[in-house]
Amino acid sequence: MTNDLRLDEADSHILALLSRDGRMTNAELAAAVGVAPSTMHARVKSLIERGVITGFHASIDQARLGKGLQAMVGVTLRAGSRQESILAFSQAIRRLPQVIQVFFVGGTDDFLVHIAVESSADVRTFVVEHLSAQQTVASTRTSIIFDYHRNAVAAEFE
Structure with a gap:
């Protein structure tokens, strides 16, 4: 895991969206951030690889x-x-x-x-x-x- 955790505005927006709804699809994330689905896939993959995103969780009532x-x-x-x-x-x-x-x-x-x-x-x-x-x-x-x-x-x- 690298220590380079600099996040740009798009990464911060992705994290905010996923924090509210970890089940958002790649297409929904891409549309909300205003990037191509392929770009979104690469960004989420990078956030996971850098250890910024550590998992996706269900909220239990x-x-x-x-x-x-x-x-x-x-x-x-x-x-x-x-x-x-x-x-x-x-x-x-x-x-x-x-x-x-x-x-x-x-x-x-x-x-x-x-x-x-x-x-x-x-x-x-x-x-x-x-x-x-x-x-x-x-x-x-x-x-x-x-x-x-x-x-x-x-x-x-x-």
Whole structure:
């Protein structure tokens, strides 16, 4: 992967369009940007090859899957063998079906865990059984998500 990530106005426009609708066809993208379909194909291919576009994702309506309650849980780990604790916690938590996203962060919390569940009882069960029960977890803080807006899907950090 090259570090030459200079984007011109057309590339920025392509990224904005695909962020809103990753299913846009090459022909639709070309018409919206005002270039030939062959040019659009080459530009999208270049963005993928340069690692700017890392994938195409489906947006899932969790409520339609019976998981209408979402929460963000801040997790602070106990002091001690931090590196091992961080890696073990991160690997274990991301496997749970309730987990949508996991963020390793700096600040008060070590992790922010975004979950989707059916009810407030399920939030409690998740926190008690999957977080507080772990010896490496010192504390948790739970915030219920009422609404959110997402401008884009970010790629994983390396």
